[in-house]
Structure formats: C-alpha cells, structure tokens
Amino acid sequence: MLDTAWLAEEIKGTFPNVILKVNKKLDAYTYTRTGGPADVLLFPVSKEEVEEITKWTHEHKVPLTILGNSSNVIIRDGGIRGVVMILTELNGIKAEKNQLIVQSGAKLIDASKRALHEGLTGLEFACGIPGSVGGAVYMNAGAYGGEVKTVIKTVEVVTLKGERKVYENDDLEFNYRHTVLQETGDIVLETVFELEKGKKEKISAKMEELTELRTAKQPLEFPSCGSVFKRPTGYFTGKLIQEAGLQGKMWGGAQISTKHAGFIVNVNQASATDYIELIAYIKEVIFELFEVKLETEVRIIGEDAPKESDDFVAMGISS
Ligand SMILES: Cc1cc2nc3c(=O)[nH]c(=O)nc-3n(C[C@H](O)[C@H](O)[C@H](O)COP(=O)(O)OP(=O)(O)OC[C@H]3O[C@@H](n4cnc5c(N)ncnc54)[C@H](O)[C@@H]3O)c2cc1C
Incomplete structure (x- = not known):
C-alpha cells in the first residue's frame, strides 16, 4: 500500500512551490459535489510543472490522475490513491x-x-x-x-x-x-x-x-454531471428514461432530474455510491424494457469506500 505521508514529503521536497493538499476530499471540486479523498492533490500552475510531476510519478511508479473542472467525473467514495493533479490553475x-x-x-x-x-x-x-x-x-x-x-x-x-x-x-x-x-x-x-x-x-x-x-432545459440549479449517458444510436436517453417511468426516482440523495431525465441531480447530500447505484439501476431497467445498452458519458473513477467489515479486518478484528 502507498504511504501517503512519504508521498507528500517526497513531493514537497522535489516540488517545494507546488500547491499541495493531503488526503483532501474531492467533493469540494466535483460538479456532483460527491467523491472521496485524494491521497495527494496538486494544483500545478505551469506546463513545466505538469511535465515534471508526470515524469516524477512515472519514475516512482506512483498512480497519477488528471482532473480539469471535474464536471464529467464521478469519483467513488473511497477516493483516489496516489497523486491527483487538478489543472484549473493552468489557465492562460x-x-x-x-x-x-x-x-x-x-x-x-x-x-x-x-x-x-x-x-x-x-x-x-x-x-x-x-x-x-x-x-x-x-x-x-x-x-x-x-x-x-x-x-x-x-x-x-x-x-x-x-x-x-x-x-x-x-x-x-x-x-x-x-x-x-x-x-x-x-x-x-x-x-x-x-x-x-x-x-x-x-x-x-x-x-x-x-x-x-x-x-x-437543464437543471442547472442542482449539482450534476450533465448528461450521464451517451446518446444511444437511434434513441434519446432522456425519452427512454421517461418512458420507463423512472423520471424523478430518488436513490439516497440522488434523483433522476424532473426537468431533464438524462441528468442525475444531487438533491440531498448524495454520495458517489448513490449516483453509481442509480446509474446501474437505470441501465438495467432500460435494457430490460427496450434492449438498449446505455453507456455512461460520465467517467467513473477511484475506489469504493471500504465496507465496515473491511475496516474490522484491517484493524485485525474479526466478527
Ligand atoms: C451542467 C452540465 C452541463 C454539461 N453540458 C455538456 C454539453 O453540453 N456537452 C458536453 O460535451 N459536455 C457537457 N457536460 C460535461 C462536461 O462539462 C464535459 O464533458 C467537459 O468537457 C469535461 O471537462 P472537465 O474539465 O470538467 O473534465 P473532468 O470532469 O475534470 O474530467 C473528465 C475526463 O477528462 C480527463 N481530463 C480532464 N482534463 C484533462 C487534461 N488536461 N488532459 C487529459 N485528460 C483530461 C479526466 O481525466 C477525465 O477522465 C456538462 C456537464 C455539466 C455538469
């Protein structure tokens, strides 16, 4: 397992000027307002910084994830291991x-x-x-x-x-x-x-x-990731979801938008898991009813949150 403290210290030593946050929850950055923590989160300000950090992660075999405005990602509740670079400070x-x-x-x-x-x-x-x-x-x-x-x-x-x-x-x-x-x-x-x-x-x-x-047309008053699914050939996703009677369906704090059925909005402190489970449910229903395989446009990345039973195992406690 990657040692976050080691990773943060090494990066601070090698790139003393880079903006760095440790174990920072990513829900503050994502458009859905969901997502777990990044081990080490960096905000490079120049092309050279991005290049050097990328070289460093490659040489040290540290996983690297890139984010822009985080308007097309769902980051699982367990977050992202290794280095995450958010590029919004590189904006000339x-x-x-x-x-x-x-x-x-x-x-x-x-x-x-x-x-x-x-x-x-x-x-x-x-x-x-x-x-x-x-x-x-x-x-x-x-x-x-x-x-x-x-x-x-x-x-x-x-x-x-x-x-x-x-x-x-x-x-x-x-x-x-x-x-x-x-x-x-x-x-x-x-x-x-x-x-x-x-x-x-x-x-x-x-x-x-x-x-x-x-x-x-769009529920811009709520957090979302825009159209969740790609447009399947010959169909409109929103229409299929409406015809399946799913519009307005809640899953935890996430809801299929009542304004645009192709959007899932965060109406009540949804988790990434709420989003991901609702997406899986929509896919299943649409396939059963119309034999259409929906593909997500939104990119789902990161790790699931550890289950409670996993915590017990990690702590050496068995039930
Ligand atoms: C309300 C709303 C409306 C939207 N409307 C539209 C629309 O009309 N049309 C449309 O196409 N999309 C739409 N989107 C989706 C989204 O805005 C686009 O897909 C956008 O291009 C994603 O850019 P981002 O910087 O937010 O990417 P992110 O969400 O940060 O990342 C998306 C993917 O791109 C990769 N990535 C990001 N930056 C880089 C980089 N510099 N180099 C390499 N990879 C990178 C990430 O690793 C990730 O896999 C909408 C989203 C919302 C929330």
Missing part, C-alpha cells in the same frame, strides 16, 4: 490572429467568451459547457450541433512518461465523445483553436440563444 488564454491558444485548465466557457471579445466565431456552441479545455478535448465535448473537433488545430500534451508531443487535429481520432487520449492517457497542456473572423453582435446573439435554451 492568448489570442493571435484567428487563433486562440488556451492552456488546458482554462474554462471552455472563458475561451468562448474570449473568442467573442476578439470577434472570432466558431466557439459559440461551447458557451455553456462547464468543463476545462483539457477535459473538453479529452471528451470531444459538444453541444447544439458543434463539437470541439471542428475548431481544434493542434493539441500539445505530455505523455504519461513525461514527454511532450503535439497532435494535429487528424491524429486525435475524434469521435462522438471520444479522442485517442482516452486510450493513451496523454495529458493535455495547451490547445490551439482555429476560428474565423465574425461579427461580434452575431456571435453574442448566438451565445445568448444557446444559453437560454440550456437554462430552459
């Missing part, structure tokens, strides 16, 4: 001619606002997606007919061994909510968006229209 945005050069922890929403400010069109669809740019690349995030794949020129990453690399758009194997990064585990450092000159009034009007649509 630069504009050069028709391009935006955006560091991975910047909010996609801020990138689309910056595009408006610069009179650049192409990122309007992203104005309400609450992820970071790194998370958006990793997920090929999209909305209202747009996807990040259509506006990405290049993506700079660091591999899990700590080597820098630049992907051209074509190399990223974009698909519906998929890029090759989901297989390689490469960490996004910076993305170049290629946009076009546009009229600010038109860009702004489009963003307002999409924001109104989102506010009308």
Whole structure:
C-alpha cells in the first residue's frame, strides 16, 4: 500500500512551490459535489510543472490522475490513491490572429467568451459547457450541433512518461465523445483553436440563444454531471428514461432530474455510491424494457469506500 505521508514529503521536497493538499476530499471540486479523498492533490500552475510531476510519478511508479473542472467525473467514495493533479490553475488564454491558444485548465466557457471579445466565431456552441479545455478535448465535448473537433488545430500534451508531443487535429481520432487520449492517457497542456473572423453582435446573439435554451432545459440549479449517458444510436436517453417511468426516482440523495431525465441531480447530500447505484439501476431497467445498452458519458473513477467489515479486518478484528 502507498504511504501517503512519504508521498507528500517526497513531493514537497522535489516540488517545494507546488500547491499541495493531503488526503483532501474531492467533493469540494466535483460538479456532483460527491467523491472521496485524494491521497495527494496538486494544483500545478505551469506546463513545466505538469511535465515534471508526470515524469516524477512515472519514475516512482506512483498512480497519477488528471482532473480539469471535474464536471464529467464521478469519483467513488473511497477516493483516489496516489497523486491527483487538478489543472484549473493552468489557465492562460492568448489570442493571435484567428487563433486562440488556451492552456488546458482554462474554462471552455472563458475561451468562448474570449473568442467573442476578439470577434472570432466558431466557439459559440461551447458557451455553456462547464468543463476545462483539457477535459473538453479529452471528451470531444459538444453541444447544439458543434463539437470541439471542428475548431481544434493542434493539441500539445505530455505523455504519461513525461514527454511532450503535439497532435494535429487528424491524429486525435475524434469521435462522438471520444479522442485517442482516452486510450493513451496523454495529458493535455495547451490547445490551439482555429476560428474565423465574425461579427461580434452575431456571435453574442448566438451565445445568448444557446444559453437560454440550456437554462430552459437543464437543471442547472442542482449539482450534476450533465448528461450521464451517451446518446444511444437511434434513441434519446432522456425519452427512454421517461418512458420507463423512472423520471424523478430518488436513490439516497440522488434523483433522476424532473426537468431533464438524462441528468442525475444531487438533491440531498448524495454520495458517489448513490449516483453509481442509480446509474446501474437505470441501465438495467432500460435494457430490460427496450434492449438498449446505455453507456455512461460520465467517467467513473477511484475506489469504493471500504465496507465496515473491511475496516474490522484491517484493524485485525474479526466478527
Ligand atoms: C451542467 C452540465 C452541463 C454539461 N453540458 C455538456 C454539453 O453540453 N456537452 C458536453 O460535451 N459536455 C457537457 N457536460 C460535461 C462536461 O462539462 C464535459 O464533458 C467537459 O468537457 C469535461 O471537462 P472537465 O474539465 O470538467 O473534465 P473532468 O470532469 O475534470 O474530467 C473528465 C475526463 O477528462 C480527463 N481530463 C480532464 N482534463 C484533462 C487534461 N488536461 N488532459 C487529459 N485528460 C483530461 C479526466 O481525466 C477525465 O477522465 C456538462 C456537464 C455539466 C455538469
């Protein structure tokens, strides 16, 4: 088992300036407001810091997990062992001619606002997606007919061994909510968006229209992880869940949203386990009724909380 105190001391010694928290619960960061603790949680502020920490974890065989804005993850209640890097402090945005050069922890929403400010069109669809740019690349995030794949020129990453690399758009194997990064585990450092000159009034009007649509349809007043499931070919997940009579179903503190059945909202101090069990239940019912296999869009990571009986065993007590 990994010794957290050792790990924290080693990292503090090697990276004295990095922002570090030990055994920190991640529910403070996730959009569902659920999730167990990270052994060692780091907030790098530069690409070099991300690169060096990644090299270090590779050399020391310490598990490494990357988070952006945590709007598409459920972290199990037992939390995450090893090092977790949250990249939200790496958030610079630069504009050069028709391009935006955006560091991975910047909010996609801020990138689309910056595009408006610069009179650049192409990122309007992203104005309400609450992820970071790194998370958006990793997920090929999209909305209202747009996807990040259509506006990405290049993506700079660091591999899990700590080597820098630049992907051209074509190399990223974009698909519906998929890029090759989901297989390689490469960490996004910076993305170049290629946009076009546009009229600010038109860009702004489009963003307002999409924001109104989102506010009308989505339960933004509650914590959630957005659409829980990918859209199955030929169906709409929300409609299937409604037709199954599941809308409004509670599971612990989690509920299938009464406003949008594709969302699970945290209405009463839900745990990650509530979310995960409700997801499993929905999948089972939908398969039984419609023979449709739902696949989660949300990424479920981390470890289950130890069961009480496991605690007794760990303490040398048997029942
Ligand atoms: C209310 C709400 C509405 C939403 N609406 C939409 C929508 O319209 N369209 C849509 O596509 N999504 C939507 N989402 C989901 C989510 O915002 C997107 O998937 C977003 O792209 C996730 O980015 P993130 O930074 O939050 O990623 P996280 O949740 O932090 O991470 C998601 C995955 O990406 C990986 N990752 C994160 N950063 C990096 C990085 N720098 N390098 C490599 N891997 C990384 C993580 O390891 C994890 O596996 C919504 C979510 C919410 C809560």
